[in-house]
Amino acid sequence: MLSRRSLLASVAATALLPRGLAAQVLPPEGFGTPAGTFPFAPEVFRERRRKLMDAIGGGIAVVYGAERPAFDGPLSPPFTQDGDFAWLTGIVDEPGAILILAPAERTVREYLLLPPREPESERWEVERLPLGAYIQRRTGFAKVYRTSALGSIVTSLAERSKTLHFLGPIASTTAPVPKALELYGQIAARVPGTSIDDSSQILPAMRCVKEPREIEQMRKAAVATARGHIAAMKQVRPGWTEGQLQDVVEAAFREGGGTGLAYGSIVGTGRNAASLHYSGRTGVIAPGDLILIDAAASVGGYACDVTRTFPASGKFTPKQRDDYALVLAAHEAALAKLKAGAYYEDLSEAAKDVFRKAGRIDDFTHGLSHFVGLDVHDAGDLSKPLPTGAVITIEPGLYVQAANYGIRIEDIYLVTSAGAERLSAGVPRTIAEIEAAMAR
Numbered sequence: 001m002l003s004r005r006s007l008l009a010s011v012a013a014t015a016l017l018p019r020g021l022a023a024q025v026l027p028p029e030g031f032g033t034p035a036g037t038f039p040f041a042p043e044v045f046r047e048r049r050r051k052l053m054d055a056i057g058g059g060i061a062v063v064y065g066a067e068r069p070a071f072d073g074p075l076s077p078p079f080t081q082d083g084d085f086a087w088l089t090g091i092v093d094e095p096g097a098i099l100i101l102a103p104a105e106r107t108v109r110e111y112l113l114l115p116p117r118e119p120e121s122e123r124w125e126v127e128r129l130p131l132g133a134y135i136q137r138r139t140g141f142a143k144v145y146r147t148s149a150l151g152s153i154v155t156s157l158a159e160r161s162k163t164l165h166f167l168g169p170i171a172s173t174t175a176p177v178p179k180a181l182e183l184y185g186q187i188a189a190r191v192p193g194t195s196i197d198d199s200s201q202i203l204p205a206m207r208c209v210k211e212p213r214e215i216e217q218m219r220k221a222a223v224a225t226a227r228g229h230i231a232a233m234k235q236v237r238p239g240w241t242e243g244q245l246q247d248v249v250e251a252a253f254r255e256g257g258g259t260g261l262a263y264g265s266i267v268g269t270g271r272n273a274a275s276l277h278y279s280g281r282t283g284v285i286a287p288g289d290l291i292l293i294d295a296a297a298s299v300g301g302y303a304c305d306v307t308r309t310f311p312a313s314g315k316f317t318p319k320q321r322d323d324y325a326l327v328l329a330a331h332e333a334a335l336a337k338l339k340a341g342a343y344y345e346d347l348s349e350a351a352k353d354v355f356r357k358a359g360r361i362d363d364f365t366h367g368l369s370h371f372v373g374l375d376v377h378d379a380g381d382l383s384k385p386l387p388t389g390a391v392i393t394i395e396p397g398l399y400v401q402a403a404n405y406g407i408r409i410e411d412i413y414l415v416t417s418a419g420a421e422r423l424s425a426g427v428p429r430t431i432a433e434i435e436a437a438m439a440r
Contacts, residue, residue: 042140
């Protein structure tokens, strides 16, 4: 039963609701979706949208959020929001949401569109908020509509602003046509004089340079990630399955402050480690195996990305030691080139030169680096000079199925004007550090 004070507070709060909402029973703060912006306050995302609108200058831009997975049920993977949409809105829990930006408009320059409510499904899944001041306050948008209004809003805006900005990403010829381009084609067919502008490089350039608040989230993710990798090194035993070791790693991520997994963990022992995207859990760890763990925590939605390779026995054999040292030398050669203004291809060639001189270039079968941030493979253009504030991986490796091993050494680095800072420095990396961590 409500106390008199709680009842009066409830009545007072209802009296402050705009007309049309007073009769609705709204969930308490913290319940219902959208739950608000994550992991920062609405003002952060509003400022990002302002910078984007300044960059495109005029016209209209539409950004689609991710759709609900095709298989959606209790056993389906958790919903993951589109990176661009999440970076611009902070709305990470609403499948099918849409953002409209109209920089040239005098008053309303941004709209958030949410899917219609489905009261029956909400009884099974999650309660969703009605439109009104309550949801505007949570999201930081003054104009929130249902997605059914998309066509009429964009058509009306296009009559005044004839340019439709495509913010990307560019899709391959075998991929479906991006929804924004499909919409733009429909609008251009109905509003004479409308053109489509390629603005696909603007958002990657903005997202590539991390804000201090983003870097702080990634530092926390790196601390949690170190906890998991160290736990694996200390606790592993021959005879365990890969799944048992993966459970140790992921539990330690949580204990270290991780709020999620940056990606699906890879734990491969022996020959399994030579398969780059190995996803099994049943391999049994043998005493002479090298174990490769590519796993990382996330904090506030921001990813870490670390791979370590270590001996199940706690000591590298002479052959394992030589090959591990070769991979580490390639890593260090690339790192020596890393600083603001450097080109990715120069880092890659530096690592490859180490393998070429050793006659092992054919055993290095993937790229050296990618950006990391809100997505583990984050937005950015590796063909351009690396900017100060970017976070990238360096991850050379050797993979030899015939010899039953794969070795990869991956860390994440914050690019600075003078060089780079290894954000994942807490994870043992040299042979001496790994063997010391594994000493029982």
